[in-house]
Amino acid sequence: xxxxxxxxxxxxxxxxxxxxxxxxxxxxxxxxxxxxxxxxxxxxxxxxxxxxxxxxxxxxxxxxxxxxxxxxxxxxxxxxxxxxxxxxxxxxxxxxxxxxxxxxxxxxxxxxxxxxxxxx
Amino acid sequence: xxxxxxxxxxxxxxxxxxxxxxxxxxxxxxxxxxxxxxxxxxxxxxxxxxxxxxxxxxxxxxxxxxxxxxxxxxxxxxxxxxxxxxxxxxxxxxxxxxxxxxxxxxxxxxxxxxxxxxxxxxxxxxxxxxxxxxxxxxxxxxxxxxxxxxxxxxxxxxxxxxxxxxxxxxxxxxxxxxxxxxxxxxxxxxxxxxxxxxxxxxxxxxxxxxxxxxxxxxxxxxxxxxxxxxxxxxxxxxxxxxxxxxxxxxxxxxxxxxxxxxxxxxxxxxxxxxxxxxxxxxxxxxxxxxxxxxxxxxxxxxxxxxxxxxxxxxxxxxxxxxxxxxxxxxxxxxxxxxxxxxxxxxxxxxxxxxxxxxxxxxxxxxxxxxxxxxxxxxxxxxxxxxxxxxxxxxxxxxxxxxxx
Numbered sequence: 001x002x003x004x005x006x007x008x009x010x011x012x013x014x015x016x017x018x019x020x021x022x023x024x025x026x027x028x029x030x031x032x033x034x035x036x037x038x039x040x041x042x043x044x045x046x047x048x049x050x051x052x053x054x055x056x057x058x059x060x061x062x063x064x065x066x067x068x069x070x071x072x073x074x075x076x077x078x079x080x081x082x083x084x085x086x087x088x089x090x091x092x093x094x095x096x097x098x099x100x101x102x103x104x105x106x107x108x109x110x111x112x113x114x115x116x117x118x119x120x
Numbered sequence: 121x122x123x124x125x126x127x128x129x130x131x132x133x134x135x136x137x138x139x140x141x142x143x144x145x146x147x148x149x150x151x152x153x154x155x156x157x158x159x160x161x162x163x164x165x166x167x168x169x170x171x172x173x174x175x176x177x178x179x180x181x182x183x184x185x186x187x188x189x190x191x192x193x194x195x196x197x198x199x200x201x202x203x204x205x206x207x208x209x210x211x212x213x214x215x216x217x218x219x220x221x222x223x224x225x226x227x228x229x230x231x232x233x234x235x236x237x238x239x240x241x242x243x244x245x246x247x248x249x250x251x252x253x254x255x256x257x258x259x260x261x262x263x264x265x266x267x268x269x270x271x272x273x274x275x276x277x278x279x280x281x282x283x284x285x286x287x288x289x290x291x292x293x294x295x296x297x298x299x300x301x302x303x304x305x306x307x308x309x310x311x312x313x314x315x316x317x318x319x320x321x322x323x324x325x326x327x328x329x330x331x332x333x334x335x336x337x338x339x340x341x342x343x344x345x346x347x348x349x350x351x352x353x354x355x356x357x358x359x360x361x362x363x364x365x366x367x368x369x370x371x372x373x374x375x376x377x378x379x380x381x382x383x384x385x386x387x388x389x390x391x392x393x394x395x396x397x398x399x400x401x402x403x404x405x406x407x408x409x410x411x412x413x414x415x416x417x418x419x420x421x422x423x424x425x426x427x428x429x430x431x432x433x434x435x436x437x438x439x440x441x442x443x444x445x446x447x448x449x450x451x452x453x454x455x456x457x458x459x460x461x462x463x464x465x466x467x468x469x470x471x472x473x474x475x476x477x478x479x480x481x482x483x484x485x486x487x488x489x490x491x492x493x494x495x496x497x498x499x500x501x502x503x504x505x506x507x508x509x510x511x512x513x514x515x516x517x518x519x520x521x522x523x524x
Contacts (some may be wrong), residue, residue: 011314017321024328084313104317104353107324 002028003118006047008038008064009082010056018051018110025111027118038064042074048118051110052097054083062095069096078117134209152206155199162196165189180242181235187228194221302363309360316356319349362470362487374499376408376522377416379448383439386417390424396435397428403441405448409519411499416519419492423452423515426488431456431512447501447518455512464505468493492517 005027007015015031023029030045032038035056042050050068054061061081069075078098082105101113141148166189173185198221201214243251327334327342387399427437434455442449459467463474473486496503496517507513 011318013318014314014321017318017325020325021321021328024325084310084317103313104320104349107320 002026003049004028004030004045004047005049005051005114005118006030006032006042006045007051008032008056008061009051009053010034011053014053021107021111022114025115027114035064038068039074042068042077047077049114050077050079051114052079052081054081054085065095065097080113080117134211136209137206148206152203155203159196159199159203162192162199166193166196181239184228184231184235187224187231191221191224191228194224197221305359305363309356309363312352312356316349316353320346323349358487358491361491373412374410375413377411377413379405379409379411379416379441379450379519382413382417383420383441383450386420386424387439390421390428393425394428397431397437398435399424399437399439401439401441405441405443407443407448408522409448410522411501411519412495415495416499419495419517420450420452422488422492423517427452427454427456427513427515430454434512443521445521447520449516449518451514451516453512453514458509458511459505459507459513460509464507467505468503 003026005022007018007022007029008031009015009018010033012033015033019029019031030041030047032041052061052065056064061083065079065081068077068079075096079096080099080101081095081097082101082103084103098117099113101110138148169185169189169192173179173182173189179185194217198214198217201210201217204210205214323342323345327339330338330342383401387401391397391399424437424439431437431454436455438451438453440451440453442451459474463472466472467474468489469486470490471486472490493503496519500520501518503515503517505513505515
């Protein structure tokens, strides 16, 4: 059964390019661009891994991460935060995110990372 | 009365004067009156002189005043005695008094004659007055000048204040402008990262997609695209770091690191980037240093990368490690173009690029060494460079030895 990855980023090009890459690796992809889409899509899609952008067009990606992690239905899903801020690695502390990757990332790195977390 | 004084007061052998005026008593009284008046004056005048000279001891020749007092006093005494002799023929006493008067008056005359030349030298009252007026004039001129100076001073101070305010104002504007510029650069760099991220993804996808029908040329072009994207990524990352250096100090996480290992890793990495150079490491450190492994690695890479870039015709780069109880010193030496003296103290400045008219161009934003210098300084180390044109450059940096 193909592992499912949900990509949450307000930039459609990023979600498109990441989808292309991960689909080639055999993942099933679902994307979300706006905060209000996130939870409904998580419930219906039931991803194995979530890729979440830190800055979601003004909304705090961190807040969303905390929300996901605090809901019983969703807190088991590993969340990988993405951000253009290299500093963000310290900022994710306390958000509950499982890992962090800086943009622009090495494609091999993101593939490894997703692979690692989708196993659990 | 002692016998020795008896002759003085012996008046038995003499006649008092009144006997000569029995026929004209009026004349006698007239004479007596004249003498009496004179005696009165001659007693009053010395008192006045005495009083004056006691009040003004500063008057020169005051001895003369005393002498005159004494002399006049004696003259007065002479006249009193003269009056007395009309009834009492105390001619012995009179002779003594007159003799004393004579002596004192001679002395006074002598002193007076000797004093006159000196006294003549004293400037006249008019002269004093003139001199005084002159001085007063000068004083008032001086005061005027002082007043002018004071006003000028006040004016100057005001101007300085105004100018300082202006400068402060301009400074403030410049600072704000700097901040805005930095914020802009930050934002732009940040925005640039997004398309790059997508680019990476799509190039990767394209490579994978085209693999079955790919040609050598296609692969080559794709590899080139990726290379350029990497460069772009690095540039953007560098800019962001450079602008952030000033705003918030980059967090340098310090750990105990084995510098030899770090050097070896970086050298291995960097060796892959050049075919014409051999990077050699000499010396070892026997101590652990306290530093941020990633950042120091970044710094070393940057310095070595510069060494490679600026020695296109040389074939060696030497890295030397030395230490003392407090710090480890790493030296990176190249045998390339060298750096002109005039750049040496600016080369670690932000955005500073060495612009020489050489036929080769060296791409770069001038932030690499700036970031490196910031990292080293935040690690409590020092960084400096020695260089000679045409002979090469040596970059040195130190890191503190972990104590205890």
